[in-house]
Amino acid sequence: MxxxxxxxxxxxxxxxxxxxxxxxxxxxxxxxxxxxxxxxxxxxxxxxxxxxxxxxxxxxxxxxxxxxxxAVSESACVRAASRSFLKRVFGGALTPMLVHFLEEEKLSADEIAELRSMLDERRD
Amino acid sequence: MxxxxxxxxxxxxxxxxxxxxxxxxxxxxxxxxxxxxxxxxxxxxxxxxxxxxxxxxxxxxxxxxxxxxxAVSESACVRAASRSFLKRVFGGALTPMLVHFLEEEKLSADEIAELRSMLDERRD
DNA sequence: CATAAAATATTACATCTGTAATCAAAAGTC
DNA sequence: GACTTTTGATTACAGATGTAATATTTTATG
The missing domain is CATH 1.10.10.10 (Winged helix-like DNA-binding domain superfamily/Winged helix DNA-binding domain)
Structure with a gap:
């Protein structure tokens, strides 16, 4: 890392x-x-x-x-900032954080479909 | 707000x-x-x-x-911090942010199921 | 009541941030 | 080659933050 x-x-x-x-x-x-x-x-x-x-x-x-x-990759910085945010605001708990965004923010049908297909891939 | x-x-x-x-x-x-x-x-x-x-x-x-x-509610602070983070790190784009977390972090089968059911509710 | 203990309030201080201004060096112009 | 213009380097300065120490006030104790 x-x-x-x-x-x-x-x-x-x-x-x-x-x-x-x-x-x-x-x-x-x-x-x-x-x-x-x-x-x-x-x-x-x-x-x-x-x-x-x-x-x-x-x-x-x-x-x-x-x-x-x-001199540093965007993905590495995004990863670091995301972890920091997750820890700071949600005490490191990923699911509550995702739930928050899914409940709080508006999502289009396309976006929902994209996220569902990602979750499908995760199901192994 | x-x-x-x-x-x-x-x-x-x-x-x-x-x-x-x-x-x-x-x-x-x-x-x-x-x-x-x-x-x-x-x-x-x-x-x-x-x-x-x-x-x-x-x-x-x-x-x-x-x-x-x-003197302020947790949910209001979480909302404010989440928006700030979303804007700062992902330029305000929600879906790429969600994709990042879904790809990057480990999710248990239960968590995946919970998120899928939330997305199901969103499909209207 | 005088003093000690406990709790809050004030002060400290270095680093980071936002937001520039000034200084210095390099390079092009007459 | 002296001067102006451009560009990077240094300095500025106030507010936020991490991390406490000291001072003051209130309360319990002898």
Missing amino acids: PKVPQISEAEWEVMRVLWARAPQTANEVCAALADSTTWSPRTIKTLLNRLVNKGALKYKPQGRAYHYLP | PKVPQISEAEWEVMRVLWARAPQTANEVCAALADSTTWSPRTIKTLLNRLVNKGALKYKPQGRAYHYLP
Whole structure:
């Protein structure tokens, strides 16, 4: 199990950009976040820097600017964050957590079908 | 929708104790957390205090000591934390999140059956 | 009543986060 | 080559968090 760094809420936004497409320059990341956030480019540079420092991102000096890219996989980070959430909010109990989401949130017929087929595969 | 305060990881532990049984004195909360944590009673007192200040707990002066009790419901806090997690880690997409947990974590036959029956109820 | 014990309130302090501004270095322009 | 522009590095600063220690107030005890 790869040890992933602690990634804050704002940092997740940045990571998602780079997991979706990498490498990218700081400016490209800023452009990608321009719609979904109101952050100053300064702020985004700070986040990139912190993520590099905590080992979540790497970069390659590419001419004038850096090209940033993930140093940890999205799936590993998702796994770590999911476990942390499960432990924190549901005391680690998976089924109550799933029940919560199934009861609380809206699901389309298609989504229900997809989940049912996944459960079918699990039945062995 | 009741507005719930921001509850940190350590604070969740304390809240869970009081959601499970309330009211309780600080000492009773400390006793309840003695097994699952290594926190000093001082630390737990601090957490109780912060939770009162942020409106997550109330207390009744009961003789010599306070009796603490929740000021916000567990379900409201679970809902808020779940949405926050869903947004942060999965960009708000419910189904990928459920898929992740179904794929990643172990489920017993009973749990699978329970989830399937919940999905059955959803099919209307 | 004076003092000790117990409980709450206040203060401490380092790290993490959100949100930038300023500084420094590199590179292109005249 | 000096100056401006671009980009990364360093510094800033307040609020949240983890983790307590100290101070103060209330209560029981001798």
